[in-house]
Amino acid sequence: MSLTVKQVAQLVAGSACLTGLGTLYYANQIEARQFRLETVRVTTGGGDCPKSFWRILHLSDLHLCHPEREKIDFLRKITQAQYDLVLLTGDVFENFTGLPYALEILSRQPKLGAYAVLGNHDYYNYTLFHKTFGRLYRRFRHPPLKRDVEPFVRALERGGFTVLRNSSVNLKENGIFMVGIDYPTIEHVHLRELMSEASDDQFKLVLFHVPVFLDRIRTAGAHLAVGGHTHGGQVRLPGYGAIITDSELPRHEASGLFFRGKTAFHISRGLGADPRSNIRLFCPPAATVIEVAHHQPAGGAGEP
Numbered sequence: 001m002s003l004t005v006k007q008v009a010q011l012v013a014g015s016a017c018l019t020g021l022g023t024l025y026y027a028n029q030i031e032a033r034q035f036r037l038e039t040v041r042v043t044t045g046g047g048d049c050p051k052s053f054w055r056i057l058h059l060s061d062l063h064l065c066h067p068e069r070e071k072i073d074f075l076r077k078i079t080q081a082q083y084d085l086v087l088l089t090g091d092v093f094e095n096f097t098g099l100p101y102a103l104e105i106l107s108r109q110p111k112l113g114a115y116a117v118l119g120n121h122d123y124y125n126y127t128l129f130h131k132t133f134g135r136l137y138r139r140f141r142h143p144p145l146k147r148d149v150e151p152f153v154r155a156l157e158r159g160g161f162t163v164l165r166n167s168s169v170n171l172k173e174n175g176i177f178m179v180g181i182d183y184p185t186i187e188h189v190h191l192r193e194l195m196s197e198a199s200d201d202q203f204k205l206v207l208f209h210v211p212v213f214l215d216r217i218r219t220a221g222a223h224l225a226v227g228g229h230t231h232g233g234q235v236r237l238p239g240y241g242a243i244i245t246d247s248e249l250p251r252h253e254a255s256g257l258f259f260r261g262k263t264a265f266h267i268s269r270g271l272g273a274d275p276r277s278n279i280r281l282f283c284p285p286a287a288t289v290i291e292v293a294h295h296q297p298a299g300g301a302g303e304p
């Protein structure tokens with residue numbers, strides 16, 4: 001049996017269509033639900049003095065909204081373990097239907113506390129117009145008004161988190177000083193002021209949502225900074241990496257651990273996305289345990 005050119009074209013178009021639909025189904029229904037717990041190790045400080053060790057659970061981009069059972073079950077399972085800190089770096093909620101889930105994120109309170117910053121999806125209720133045209137025209141990127149995030153903050157506090165909004169926490173007895181950068185960013189001067197409250201021998205930790213102005217964080221003297229927002233690109237091509245990073249990061253740093261000077265940065269792939277665009281390809285959702293070994297320089301931290 002021989003096929004006409006038209007039949008071959010129809011066959012090719014049909015196969016492409018089926019492959020596309022199959023890929024979309026896999027990306028949305030399978031890979032987007034393959035939650036992983038990964039572990040990375042990092043050494044900071046670079047000095048010769050004795051090390052401190054901390055186990056930090058880094059969560060990001062939960063995009064909580066109803067219904068959310070699978071993600072919450074995963075979170076409750078991984079937070080049964082004992083961590084020193086749990087850090088949540090923004091886009092916690094997609095909308096107000098996600099509020100009740102804040103009480104269920106943690107099964108167990110970490111030794112030194114749980115801390116969160118907010119992201120753009122906490123502050124903005126994105127419409128499809130902003131999701132599509134905002135990609136093409138920057139002025140349409142966000143809705144004109146931010147929403148009132150106080151209900152989100154209160155829900156997180158009831159769930160065991162301290163929400164840092166361009167503010168700091170000094171865990172003096174544990175040698176940790178922490179700053180949380182509110183979305184979208186913090187002025188360089190303000191960040192330096194906050195960081196100047198840390199003593200030289202403290203481990204300096206920064207939480208942020210969007211990976212922009214990373215050099216501010218480096219020059220402010222952070223040893224470790226953690227963020228999210230990129231979702232690791234969500235769609236990654238083998239041999240190429242993330243197609244977009246939606247940040248200042250190059251594609252090979254769309255997620256994972258990297259250094260700027262002596263500051264280690266960890267960018268989470270996150271556990272969710274806007275439900276209207278929740279597709280993942282070669283980029284499954286992840287939470288990360290960061291095992292930190294910190295060597296304090298003999299003469300103080302200095303500028304990384």
Ligand SMILES: [Fe+2]
Pocket residue numbers: 061063091119121229230231270272273274
């Ligand atoms: Fe996000």
